[in-house]
Amino acid sequence: MKRRLIAALVVSLVLSASLLAAEKAAKLLGDESDGSRAHPIHRIPLFSESEKGEKGPQIDPDDPLAMPFSTRFTCGECHTYGAISKGWHFNSLDGNVPAGRPGEPWLYFNSKLGIQLPLSYRAWPGVHRPEQFGLSLAEFTKIFARHMPGGGPGEATPSDARARAEQYVSGKLEANCLACHNAHPGQDQGGADGYAIQVSKTNFRWAAAASCEFADVSGSVTDAGPTYDPFMPDETEEKAPRVSYDKKAFDAKGNVFMEIVRESPKQRCYFCHSDLFCGENDEKTEKWCADEDIHMTAGLTCVDCHRNGLDHNIVRGYEGETADSANPMAATTSCRGCHLGDENGNRETGGRLGAPVPLHKGIPTVHFERLTCTACHSGPWPTDKPVLAKTSRAHRLGTINVPKEPRVLPHVWAPVFVKEAVADPNGTAKIGPHKLVWPAFWGTVDANDCVAPVDLATVTKVVGTVLKDVPVVATGDWSELKEEQIGQVLKALGESGQQKPVYITGGMLFELNAAGAVTSRADHPAAAPYAWALAHNVRPAAQSLGVGKCTVCHSTNSAFFFGQVAVDSPVASVSSLTKTQYEFQKASHARTWFFAFSFLFRPWFKVVAIGATAVIGIVLLLYGLKALGAVARVLSEQE
Amino acid sequence: MFQTVAILALLVTFIGIALHWVLTPTGGPRCPLSGAVHVFSLLLIEQKSSLLGALKKLCYLVAMVCFLVLAFTGFWPTLVHGEHISGFLMYIHATFAPVFALCLAILAITWAGSNRFSFADAPWLTRLLRRVTRLRVPVDDRPWRCSLAVYKLAFWAILFLALPLVLSIVVSMFHLLGTDWQYFTLAVHRWISLVFAIAVIVHTYLAVRLRMACQE
Numbered sequence: 001m002k003r004r005l006i007a008a009l010v011v012s013l014v015l016s017a018s019l020l021a022a023e024k025a026a027k028l029l030g031d032e033s034d035g036s037r038a039h040p041i042h043r044i045p046l047f048s049e050s051e052k053g054e055k056g057p058q059i060d061p062d063d064p065l066a067m068p069f070s071t072r073f074t075c076g077e078c079h080t081y082g083a084i085s086k087g088w089h090f091n092s093l094d095g096n097v098p099a100g101r102p103g104e105p106w107l108y109f110n111s112k113l114g115i116q117l118p119l120s121y122r123a124w125p126g127v128h129r130p131e132q133f134g135l136s137l138a139e140f141t142k143i144f145a146r147h148m149p150g151g152g153p154g155e156a157t158p159s160d161a162r163a164r165a166e167q168y169v170s171g172k173l174e175a176n177c178l179a180c181h182n183a184h185p186g187q188d189q190g191g192a193d194g195y196a197i198q199v200s201k202t203n204f205r206w207a208a209a210a211s212c213e214f215a216d217v218s219g220s221v222t223d224a225g226p227t228y229d230p231f232m233p234d235e236t237e238e239k240a241p242r243v244s245y246d247k248k249a250f251d252a253k254g255n256v257f258m259e260i261v262r263e264s265p266k267q268r269c270y271f272c273h274s275d276l277f278c279g280e281n282d283e284k285t286e287k288w289c290a291d292e293d294i295h296m297t298a299g300l301t302c303v304d305c306h307r308n309g310l311d312h313n314i315v316r317g318y319e320g321e322t323a324d325s326a327n328p329m330a331a332t333t334s335c336r337g338c339h340l341g342d343e344n345g346n347r348e349t350g351g352r353l354g355a356p357v358p359l360h361k362g363i364p365t366v367h368f369e370r371l372t373c374t375a376c377h378s379g380p381w382p383t384d385k386p387v388l389a390k391t392s393r394a395h396r397l398g399t400i401n402v403p404k405e406p407r408v409l410p411h412v413w414a415p416v417f418v419k420e421a422v423a424d425p426n427g428t429a430k431i432g433p434h435k436l437v438w439p440a441f442w443g444t445v446d447a448n449d450c451v452a453p454v455d456l457a458t459v460t461k462v463v464g465t466v467l468k469d470v471p472v473v474a475t476g477d478w479s480e481l482k483e484e485q486i487g488q489v490l491k492a493l494g495e496s497g498q499q500k501p502v503y504i505t506g507g508m509l510f511e512l513n514a515a516g517a518v519t520s521r522a523d524h525p526a527a528a529p530y531a532w533a534l535a536h537n538v539r540p541a542a543q544s545l546g547v548g549k550c551t552v553c554h555s556t557n558s559a560f561f562f563g564q565v566a567v568d569s570p571v572a573s574v575s576s577l578t579k580t581q582y583e584f585q586k587a588s589h590a591r592t593w594f595f596a597f598s599f600l601f602r603p604w605f606k607v608v609a610i611g612a613t614a615v616i617g618i619v620l621l622l623y624g625l626k627a628l629g630a631v632a633r634v635l636s637e638q639e
Numbered sequence: 640m641f642q643t644v645a646i647l648a649l650l651v652t653f654i655g656i657a658l659h660w661v662l663t664p665t666g667g668p669r670c671p672l673s674g675a676v677h678v679f680s681l682l683l684i685e686q687k688s689s690l691l692g693a694l695k696k697l698c699y700l701v702a703m704v705c706f707l708v709l710a711f712t713g714f715w716p717t718l719v720h721g722e723h724i725s726g727f728l729m730y731i732h733a734t735f736a737p738v739f740a741l742c743l744a745i746l747a748i749t750w751a752g753s754n755r756f757s758f759a760d761a762p763w764l765t766r767l768l769r770r771v772t773r774l775r776v777p778v779d780d781r782p783w784r785c786s787l788a789v790y791k792l793a794f795w796a797i798l799f800l801a802l803p804l805v806l807s808i809v810v811s812m813f814h815l816l817g818t819d820w821q822y823f824t825l826a827v828h829r830w831i832s833l834v835f836a837i838a839v840i841v842h843t844y845l846a847v848r849l850r851m852a853c854q855e
């Protein structure tokens with residue numbers, strides 16, 4: 001028995017290794033370009049997934065019980081799906097992929113429960129893994145994959161048998177190639193029956209088909225009966241998901257012309273990567289009153305800089321990315337790479353794509369060592385108080401019924417000038433503009449003073465019961481919490497079996513002392529704000545910080561150093577607090593203020609220094625002439 | 640590279656001065672402590688000085704203090720930590736720099752006359768010139784005072800170097816130079832400051848030596 005087991009194991013290992021090698025070796029038709037700059041025509045057959053997870057039959061639009069087409073088996077006919085689905089947009093679950101610079105987390109929020117929690121499968125400091133918060137792969141996908149191009153958690157096989165059974169019905173959320181590469185204006189990511197809605201209905205298998213212009217999906221997995229089997233559909237199951245294809249889209253051979261482009265159009269990227277900044281007095285940077293990124297205005301698209309090959313290991317575009325990424329373009333398609341040359345000082349790569357090589361006249365070189373390019377060139381112009389920002393992924397922009405009030409949760413503040421953590425130990429931490437959230441969640445603290453969030457089900461049950469009478473604010477803002485309510489919740493959590501319950505909000509940790517009273521600790525690491533770099537929109541050079549005068553930043557009231565960042569919290573006593581920008585730059589008040597103050601006298605320094613050198617120069621000239629006279633006198637005696 | 644060269648150059652300068660001090664002794668206290676007090680006292684303003692003399696000495700002392708501060712704040716982070724000057728050290732450096740430039744300008748006006756070269760400063764040169772060119776170059780037969788000649792040379796070197804030293808930084812504060820030139824002016828400032836510092840050290844040492852020789 002044991003021998004048989006070992007033999008079977010060896011055979012399966014050899015088989016899987018050879019399969020892997022075969023997949024690596026055998027390039028499919030679309031894996032490598034033949035060099036033509038033209039877009040390949042995609043008049044292709046559509047295939048569904050079979051019950052066994054293999055390639056199913058070709059889609060017949062006349063079949064009333066047709067299955068949704070599978071991108072894995074349709075696109076995978078010519079493109080190695082296995083390689084693509086390991087790309088940056090899909091590989092968050094893979095612990096072997098370097099997390100790289102902290103990026104935008106998925107923000108779970110609930111105004112009434114006082115939660116605003118940054119989640120991610122990537123190992124970014126300050127985020128929590130969804131399973132720590134009690135979210136299964138399917139739950140996480142259902143909530144957040146509306147703004148994902150599929151794959152990743154949506155495609156992973158759960159270890160739990162019940163979850164696997166549920167996945168059999170809902171299907172896997174395959175990488176949706178169309179989300180990025182379909183140039184047809186009918187590609188529907190956020191519409192009434194589009195991709196986002198299908199994901200929220202757990203129609204994972206149907207989501208990609210629903211997003212395209214020639215298929216329509218009705219019904220939902222959640223509404224289907226308990227006996228529903230997608231591979232044995234029953235016509236009487238009216239509420240079950242069903243896809244109907246536009247027959248006109250199919251040619252005589254049953255092929256469909258798809259408007260697939262290699263370079264994703266910017267509108268496709270914008271669905272997940274849009275920002276809206278809400279200033280004071282409800283002033284928003286709406287499209288009609290705001291300029292686009294200068295690169296777009298210049299005629300570039302997102303993928304001109306954010307490039308990838310078949311492996312979809314897309315360039316994120318930050319300095320030092322070469323340490324995290326194997327993409328050979330990582331060094332040359334950052335700001336520095338295009339405008340100045342790559343990180344190794346290869347100037348010949350500078351000026352690519354017509355990028356102007358900046359002279360930075362009068363900017364002391366220390367700025368390039370301490371600041372990211374984006375510090376001066378990107379994001380909204382800094383104001384005395386950073387504004388609330390909305391992002392596609394945090395506020396589900398572009399989907400239906402999005403609340404448009406400026407103060408709707410989650411509260412993301414920008415621009416906050418933060419000193420970044422450096423991946424390279426020899427590198428210098430640079431200051432750059434960031435978006436920032438203040439985590440708020442119910443958690444437990446262990447013996448090492450580490451805080452972990454209490455799972456969502458417990459929070460919903462216990463906290464929801466205690467705070468049931470707290471009114472919901474119509475604007476989507478926080479429902480105000482009082483310290484006594486925090487105390488009641490902490491007590492209830494303790495009674496429900498949570499060890500040492502705490503509440504994190506606004507940079508503070510609330511807990512119960514031995515007497516049962518609420519106490520707070522400031523600046524607990526678990527309560528630290530989570531910030532991620534903001535790179536777009538890039539402003540034109542003439543609108544850079546410091547253009548014309550240094551005092552834009554170097555003055556005692558500059559927004560860059562002395563802007564007041566709101567501390568965000570449902571607790572009134574905390575939300576009235578602010579932090580100054582220099583605190584995020586790890587600078588001291590005295591040093592920052594003194595340096596800014598010195599710029600008042602700087603013109604006089606220049607006058608004195610120039611005057612002194614003029615005097616010294618005149619003395620040197622005078623005595624030089626005298627010396628020349630002496631030489632001339634000696635020479636004249638010869639005559 | 641600058642770090643290594645600067646450390647070596649300063650070491651050579653100090654070792655040279657120490658050797659010179661030992662090999663060519665002058666009068667004065669033999670005890671190191673009282674010797675140091677004596678040397679320090681030579682730099683102080685004499686009570687018999689005229690008002691102008693006192694002002695010149697005061698200006699010199701302020702310039703010396705400024706030089707020490709500038710040298711410490713400028714060289715310490717670079718030579719010890721291998722970093723660029725930053726933070727409070729930079730603020731102090733930038734604050735003392737214009738004062739130093741001002742003092743240097745005053746010293747240039749008030750000391751230039753007494754530091755003019757004469758034929759007596761290099762009799763060997765005049766003899767050589769007379770022999771080679773057959774010109775009627777006046778020759779001084781007094782023994783050559785090398786220290787005085789080097790002292791004067793150091794003075795003029797200080798003034799000459801002060802121009803690019805100050806201007807290299809001032810010009811970078813205007814919207815004139817791009818990044819490459821900014822790096823160039825910074826390098827100019829750094830390297831000239833090294834030569835300038837050596838010139839000041841030599842000048843100060845010789846000033847003390849000459850004062851001690853006069854007291855004998």
